[in-house]
Amino acid sequence: MDAKVMIEIVVAALILLGTLMSLISSLGIIRxxxxxxxxxxxxxxATLGxxxxxxxxxxxxxxTHGVSSIRLLLGIVFVFLTAPVAGHLIIRSAHRSKVALADISVQDDLQHYLNSVDHNESKD
Structure with missing residues (x-):
């Protein structure tokens, strides 16, 4: 098998895998x-996709073209660093705003911490 064909197969597999992961992510957001x-x-x-x-x-x-794109590398690094941090901040702000967990959730490990922070703020 030609090296160019092999590279195109790997590229197609990565792009299809990324598309599948993004689809799974969108279904998760809906469901x-x-x-x-x-x-x-x-x-x-979505980050993995x-x-x-x-x-x-x-x-x-x-x-295939012998061109190294710094924009793609910066995009990879930027997404890899910012998406998990943004997700963490969204979840943290939701928890601090006392957004309720789903009924099927079994335990909230941070509830004790949230109660102690609220108690300390009311003293000040």
Missing amino acids: LPDVYTRAHASTKS ILCILTGAFFYFVF
Whole structure:
């Protein structure tokens, strides 16, 4: 098998995998019951999907055209660093705003911390 064909197969597989992960993420955002699980679906799956798509595009341009795109590399790094942090901040602000968990949730490990923070703020 020719090397160019092999690279195109790998690139196509990465792009299809990224598309599938983004689809799973969108279904999770629609189907999951509360803001916490929706944020988890949007940050984890979508981040992995976008990273696969951008990596596939980067491999395509490097191996077929011999062009290394700094924009694609910066996009990969930017998404990898910012998406999980944004998801964490959204979930943290929702928890501090006392957004209720879904009925099927079994435990809230941060509830004790939230109560102690509220208690300390009321003293001040």
